[in-house]
Amino acid sequence: MDRLQIRTRSRVEFQDITAEIGKIVEGSRTASGVCYLYVPHTTAAVIVNEHADPSVVRDIIDHLETMVPERGPYRHAEGNSPAHIKASLLGITEVLLIENGKLALGTWQGVFFCEFDGPRSRSLYIKIVPDAP
Amino acid sequence: MDRLQIRTRSRVEFQDITAEIGKIVEGSRTASGVCYLYVPHTTAAVIVNEHADPSVVRDIIDHLETMVPERGPYRHAEGNSPAHIKASLLGITEVLLIENGKLALGTWQGVFFCEFDGPRSRSLYIKIVPDAP
Amino acid sequence: MDRLQIRTRSRVEFQDITAEIGKIVEGSRTASGVCYLYVPHTTAAVIVNEHADPSVVRDIIDHLETMVPERGPYRHAEGNSPAHIKASLLGITEVLLIENGKLALGTWQGVFFCEFDGPRSRSLYIKIVPDAP
Numbered sequence: 001m002d003r004l005q006i007r008t009r010s011r012v013e014f015q016d017i018t019a020e021i022g023k024i025v026e027g028s029r030t031a032s033g034v035c036y037l038y039v040p041h042t043t044a045a046v047i048v049n050e051h052a053d054p055s056v057v058r059d060i061i062d063h064l065e066t067m068v069p070e071r072g073p074y075r076h077a078e079g080n081s082p083a084h085i086k087a088s089l090l091g092i093t094e095v096l097l098i099e100n101g102k103l104a105l106g107t108w109q110g111v112f113f114c115e116f117d118g119p120r121s122r123s124l125y126i127k128i129v130p131d132a133p
Numbered sequence: 134m135d136r137l138q139i140r141t142r143s144r145v146e147f148q149d150i151t152a153e154i155g156k157i158v159e160g161s162r163t164a165s166g167v168c169y170l171y172v173p174h175t176t177a178a179v180i181v182n183e184h185a186d187p188s189v190v191r192d193i194i195d196h197l198e199t200m201v202p203e204r205g206p207y208r209h210a211e212g213n214s215p216a217h218i219k220a221s222l223l224g225i226t227e228v229l230l231i232e233n234g235k236l237a238l239g240t241w242q243g244v245f246f247c248e249f250d251g252p253r254s255r256s257l258y259i260k261i262v263p264d265a266p
Numbered sequence: 267m268d269r270l271q272i273r274t275r276s277r278v279e280f281q282d283i284t285a286e287i288g289k290i291v292e293g294s295r296t297a298s299g300v301c302y303l304y305v306p307h308t309t310a311a312v313i314v315n316e317h318a319d320p321s322v323v324r325d326i327i328d329h330l331e332t333m334v335p336e337r338g339p340y341r342h343a344e345g346n347s348p349a350h351i352k353a354s355l356l357g358i359t360e361v362l363l364i365e366n367g368k369l370a371l372g373t374w375q376g377v378f379f380c381e382f383d384g385p386r387s388r389s390l391y392i393k394i395v396p397d398a399p
Binding site for chain 2: 267302304305306307308333334338339340341342343344347350351353354355357358359361391393395396398
Binding site for chain 3: 001036038039040041042067068072073074075076077078081084085087088089091092093095125127129130132
C-alpha cells in the first residue's frame with residue numbers, strides 16, 4: 001500500500017492527482033490489474049471526472065454547496081457537517097483499472113482529491129493488485 | 134478486460150445491462166471472484182438498483198433533475214455541467230461479487246448504465262478477477 | 267463470501283458495523299488484502315464516515331431527507347422511492363483495505379449500514395481477497 005501526501009490550500013478544493021497516481025502505477029510495473037484509492041478521512045472524497053476544463057470541477061464544487069449549504073440546522077458541534085455529508089455523497093473510494101502498464105482512464109477523465117474541510121495535510125491510500133500471472 | 138458497447142437513445146436514460154453483464158460473467162467461467170464495472174466517461178455513471186418496476190429508475194432520473202437542474206449558474210461552456218455533477222453523485226464504478234459462477238445480486242437488483250448527456254455511443258469496461266485457486 | 271445479518275429497528279437508521287466487519291477480517295487471518303462490502307438490497311446503502319460523534323450520521327440522515335423529501339411527485343407505487351434514490355446517492359458497495367491483519371481505516375472512520383426503508387432484516391455480503399503471496 002502506498003500513501004500519497006496531499007497538502008490542500010483552501011476550505012473546499014478539488015486537487016487533480018492524476019499524474020501522481022499514474023506515476024505510482026507506472027512505478028509498480030504492473031502490466032494489468034486494479035488500483036484502489038482510499039481516503040482515510042471523513043471530510044474528504046475522491047472522484048474521477050473531467051480535468052480538461054477546470055470549470056467542470058468548479059461547477060461540481062459550487063453545486064454541492066447549493067445542495068448542502070454551509071448553514072443549516074446541523075447538530076454536529078464542530079460545524080463541519082456539510083463536509084461530512086459531501087464526502088458521503090461523492091464517496092471515499094475509487095477503483096481504477098490498469099491495462100498495458102497504465103491506468104485505463106477515459107479520454108477526458110482525471111482523478112481528483114476532494115477537500116471539503118481544509119486547508120489541511122491529507123493522505124490517500126493507494127493499493128495496486130496485479131492480475132495473477 | 135472486456136468492453137461493452139452501449140448505444141443510448143435519449144439525453145438522459147438508464148439502460149438495464151444486467152443480462153449483458155451476466156452473460157460476460159458466465160462466459161468467463163469464473164466460479165467465484167470480483168467483477169469491476171468502470172465507466173470511461175465523465176457524463177455517465179453506473180448503479181445497481183431495482184429493475185423489477187421501471188418506475189423506480191424513472192423516479193431516480195426525475196429526482197436527480199430536481200436536485201441538479203438543467204439551468205443553473207454553471208460555468209462550463211459546453212452546457213452539460215448537470216451531467217458531470219450527476220455522474221459524480223452516482224459514481225462511475227461498481228464492484229459486483231461472483232459466487233457459484235454467477236453475479237451475487239440481490240433479488241430485486243439490476244445493473245444500470247446511466248446516461249446523462251446522450252444520445253451517444255458509450256462503452257463500459259468490465260474486468261473479472263477470479264479468486265486464487 | 268460472508269454474510270452479515272443486520273436487524274434494523276427504524277424506518278431510517280445508520281447502524282455502526284465497524285466492529286462486526288473488523289471481527290470478520292481478523293477471523294480471516296488475512297495479513298494484507300481487500301475487503302469488499304456489498305449490499306444486496308435496493309433501499310439500503312453502506313458508507314464510511316465519522317463514528318466518534320453520533321451527531322454526524324444524524325446530520326447526514328436529516329440532510330438526505332431534506333434533499334430527497336418523503337413526499338414528492340414519485341411514480342413508484344410502493345411509496346419508497348426516496349429510499350431507492352438515497353441508496354443510489356450513497357452507493358451499495360465499499361472497498362476497504364487490509365494491512366497488518368486489520369482494516370486500514372482512518373482515525374475517525376467507521377462503517378455504517380444505511381437503512382432507508384426499515385425496520386427490516388437485512389444482509390450484507392463481505393468478501394475478503396488476500397494479496398497473492
